[in-house]
Amino acid sequence: MNSIQFGNKIIYYTLKESNNRKTLSISVNQSGINVVSPPNVSIDKIEDILFKKGPWIIKQLSDFQEMQETSKLKSFVSGEKLPYLGRHYRLKIMKTNQSTPTLHFHKGRFYGEVHHSCSEEEYRTLLRPLYIEWVKRKADTFTKDRLKPFTLKLKKEPTSVMIKDQEQRWGSCTSEGRLLLNWRIFLAPASIVDYVIAHELAHLVHLNHSKEYWDTVRMLLPDYEDRKEWLRLKGSTLDV
Incomplete structure (x- = not known):
């Protein structure tokens, strides 16, 4: 595993040589940064290219981190963020005397209403179907x-x-x-x-x-x- 430093960040990357490559290939995914290089390209030259691509690489890594954080299966508790069209909106839960749960969206926030006897473990079962119907x-x-x-x-x-x-x-x-x-x-x-x-x-x-x-x-x-x-x-x- 190789690494390069961007400011105060140390970024690790894997490097592989390929006879089929004429130019350097850089890809970013959930696993990190993968570099495929033509044969006989020096580490100095590779890292110079990586350094120039630094802002793009950091943005890609940040996007993946955000997606992973926000894509964990939701419990539908207060404070969680629910996605729609690439944005994420905060959910607020309110306890009421109504027996039927509701979910609505207002001014950039989701509001869920559940009966006051419901436990947090029940929120997902009650509110996820309402959220899916809202998305649809x-x-x-x-x-x-x-x-x-x-x-x-x-x-x-x-x-x-x-x-x-x-x-x-x-x-x-x-x-x-x-x-x-x-x-x-x-x-x-x-x-x-x-x-x-x-x-x-x-x-x-x-x-x-x-x-x-x-x-x-x-x-x-x-x-x-x-x-x-x-x-x-x-x-x-x-x-x-």
Whole structure:
């Protein structure tokens, strides 16, 4: 394991040589920094490149740390933050005499109401389904607005849009033209939601993953590869 110092931070990285590389590759993920170098590149040169990339590397590491901290399964207790479209909003729990729990969002904060006899161990069971329903409602309106620029470019529209609980997929498009989106994707930033929408809309033209299909995705979102990579690296954190 190698390391380099940025200010008062010591950053560790793994280094591997590859005969297939002509330039230095730097990637950041949950495990840390991985560097793949062409043969015979000196450590001094590698670390000089890493130092110049320092602000970007630190930002990537910070993003991963925030995602890991905020993506732990929630207990739905006061003070926790609940995600929506890449932002995180504080939850406040209030005890009431009402037998039915409620959850609402007001001025940048979630408010949950539970019966005064409920223990904290019960909060997740009571409030998580209400939170998911809230996300689905918001996501339905958000998606309909977000579709417009894509359908204008594609000159095709889905027959319907549904926000669902899909364990294995971020989205799907049926042969009948129905767009199905996983509610969890709406915990990610809007740019990542756009990628999933574009990915599924392209199936209105190509029900496969051919070169023509990916050309269609690129037409809708020229930088789709960056968004696809974000989802590959951080998608596992999108849950509560």
